[in-house]
Amino acid sequence: MIQKYNRATLIKAIWLSVFLHIAILAVLFMGDFTSETKPLKSSSVAKEVKPIEATVVDGAKLQKAIDKIKKQKADDKAAEKRRVENIEKRANEAKQRRAKEEARIKKLEQQRKVKEQEKIRADKAAKESNAKAASAEKVRKQKEQEKKKAEDAAAQARSKRLAAEAATKKADELRKKQIEERKRQxxxxxxxxxxxxxxxxQMAAEMASRNKARQQQMMSEIQRYAALITSVIDQNMINDRSTMEGKSCKLMISLAPSGFVTQVRNVSGDAVVCEAAKRAVYKAGTLPVSKDPEIFKEMRNIGVTVVPEF
Structure with a gap:
């Protein structure tokens, strides 16, 4: 396509050059190169002037111009020819390179197709080989399974027979052992x-003895702490002989595990003595208690009798 375009351009350029040269020649030939020069007139002197050989001089110039135009035309034509040849040469070289590239690509494509076919054949052969190997492996495994099944069946039959014999023997032995075991049991x-x-x-007697001893011990401890509490009350109590002599008061005191007094209630006795005793308890705030949980459980609500001493 490039080559056709360059040739068309070349033809147009040549025709344009020809038209221009023809136009120049026509202008030169149409000029009046043969006319003679008229003599000049003067009032005083009339001098005769020889005619100029215009035909010879102008013809040489014309021929020189024509030769110049022809040479220019020949040079232009040669330059255009060289340009066209150069364009055609580059076009041919590009065409050759394109042809070589197409040939190379075609060759690579052919090589690719050959390799692809070789790969397809190799894959097919490998697939067939794998299929044959898988089939052979399947047959081998099937035979092994059949062999194993036969061996397992024989082993199971032998095991069942031995198990039956052993079970019979074991049943007899077990029956004898069960009889002996039942008698032993x-x-x-x-x-x-x-x-x-x-x-x-023996344990009942021991427990009764221990419980009795424990009860005695607990009662003894409770009495001891009741005496200690009464002593604390006496120490904190303000006595008045005129109103308290010969009188007493029984209190019920509730205690926390720390001995802290939580509540004091009058049970019986003289009101004046009870009131003084209650003030003494609250004044003490904390009373002696046992660290033994069982003893404290029994004495957490403890009753004490307060008798003022003078």
Whole structure:
């Protein structure tokens, strides 16, 4: 396409050059180069002037101009020819390069297709080989499974037979052992019942003895703490012989585990003595208590009798 475009441009340029040269020649030839020069007139002197050889001089100039135009035309034509040849040369070189590139691409494509076909054949062969190997492996595994099933069946039959024999033997032995075990258990149960009965009787007696001792101990401790509490009350109590002599008061005191007095109630007795005793309890604030949880449980609400001393 480039080559056709360059040729068309070249033809247009040549025709334009030809038209221009023809126009110049026409102008030169149409000029009056053969006319003679008229003599000048003067009032005083009339001098005769020879005619100029215009035909010879102008013809040489014309020929020189024509030769120049022809040379320019030939030079332009040669330059245009060289330009066209150069364009055609570059176009041919580009065409050759394009052809080489297309050939190279075509060759690469052919190589790619060959390799692709080789890969397809190799993949197909590998697939067929894998399929054959898988089929052979499947057959081998199937045979192994069948063999294993047969061996397992034989082993199971042998195991069942041995198990049946062992079960029969074991059942006989178990029956004998069960009879012996039942007799032994009966003897042991009788002995154990007698021992447990004796032990229970001994433990009951021991517990009764311990509980009695514990109760006595707890009562003794409670009485001791009641005496201590009464002593604290006496120390904090303000006595008046005229109103309190020969009188008493019984109080019920509620205590916290720390001995802190939480409540004091009158149970019975003289009101004056009770009021003085209550003030003494609250004044003390904290009373002696046992650290033993069981003893404290029994004395957390403790009753004391206050008798003023003079």
């Amino acid at each position: 009966e003897r042991e149960a009788a002995e154990k019942a007698a021992q447990e009965k004796l032990l229970a009787e």
